[in-house]
Amino acid sequence: MTVVFECVYDNRRHLGLGVPEDGANLRLYPLAGDTLTTLLRGAGGDAEAAVAALTGRRTPVDLLAADRRRVRVLPPLLPEHPGDALVSGFMMTHNVKVDAAVPDQPNWFVKGFGDVLKAPGEPLSVPGDAVAVCEEAEVVLVYTGDDRGVPRYTGYTFGNDLTDIGRFKQHAGHLSYAKLCDAGVAPWLHLGEPPRSVTGEVTIERDGVPAWKGPFTTGTDALHYDLPTMMSRLFAHEALHRPGRVHYVYIGADRSSFHSGFRAADGDRVTIDVATHGVRLSHTLAWTPRLAAGSAPRPGEE
Template sequence: MTHYVMLLDSPVPRGGLGVFDFKSGQSREVRPPQGNLYEALAHCADRNMDWESYLKDLPSTPYPLTPAAVKYRPPLKPDNNLLVQISEITLCTAKTEQAWYYKGNGRLLKTDGDPLQVPYHSQSISSEPCIVCLYWVDPFGALRFIGFTLGNDIHDHVLHSRDAISSTHAHLRTCAIAPALIVGELQADLAINVQIERDGQPLTASHHRMSLHRWQSLRRYSEEFLEKHEQFLEPGLVHYVFHSLSHRTANVPLQHGDWLSIDCPELELAMSNQIVEEELVSLVPLPARRAADRDGIDRPLPVPKKF
């Protein structure tokens, strides 16, 4: 199997990092004195230390990496939301179709199980499965690629298709990433499954693939773009860059209560989020998802439909 390392960032008061090595099949818990991954990176940079070696040398204990055991935070997220920049970069064949969209700061970033709240002024709700790349700007202003994970992004497709100005507004919506960070570069093509569920029943299912060639193009373009602009290189900033896996050919309108699930069997990553419309929260309360359903993201998804 390709060698990947997975990190999970658990919150205060527990603190610490869950680490899983795909090559050895071993999981362990590391508790850096700094508490979380962001603070550990800053600590290592201040002392000119390699952060991966630093974490590897810390005392560790065997630890079952089960999301049910603890509520994880979005990996690498600092406590200060203003140190987070969330954006989306699309890369199409034609150079003129490359686009960058600002999504917001850390306040909009959620993780597995968190609701994705949609503002009352939204005209429509659509979702996009994403690969999310995580970058950290070190104390010297250098952009450092840390790793990647899965993401659920929502946008307003009616606004997006209206005009250029409206398109930028369409992306100012909440989003979520999986609680596990895959350290380093993608090493092989990935298969990603996506499912939308409504009223306890599958609504749509689709299958996506991230090729190494596309990954390399996205990474190269994203880094070149971020490094061109000084405001993106403020020391301490964390960039979450969403890269859509879809081609926007089949926007499925979503509604209050729908569940979005995404999983990648090769990386043993999975996450699920529920759509919550702001004006319907008090009018149409949503029941808690049954335990059997909540675990459904660990089961094989239905055969994808051809759109």
């Protein structure tokens, strides 16, 4: 499986291959004005051609482990302008969460534009009036709009679809509000078909001490729905078509800490260890100040 990532080093964008091991040296390739999206599109889905396109005629930059602190990894294929990326997802997709009386297409929601995506180590913002927040360890599909705007599958990564599940439990019609938390995402883009089986463990630390742990299972085998059908129906809507737009689609989660009775709090640190794929992402939860009643701008106000 070919894995690529993008980062900023010395204020310039670079790309790398594979999932770097902790404490290891790092080899990067300057993008030199190119975009990772364009290079991958030119490879036409051929992983070997993609690697050749990404590394050919580029002088590598080799960093010692001590210099890796100067590297800032980015969400995969994140455009320069966050408005050119849409973050969305499906809910209630897994077999453990659905029953026989379900629609033939799960509910879809929007989390925001590209700036809601947070790389490992960055805090995840939670609305100040959140009712009960939980992590959701998920596969994230990445699509890019072709020259006609039609989203084309590029690869997958993993993420944390942080959700105010308490708000949704109070009122099922408030799913759209429940999803307006930041989303964690791993920077490592896997150039292959969505994984059939993904397993791992979530750890939530409070004051530096593990407060909750639990396993998770996801991947296409865990879905109640047919993934290609889900995606084709979603992207049949031309409102989502725009050349160059990057789509990050979270495809749903297994049970979370909420279902075990745990309640996340401000300052908790959530770590998702995707054991099957050697990927780990960790974020601190940060509640935003609660707005006082009537303090939000009204139409026409500045």
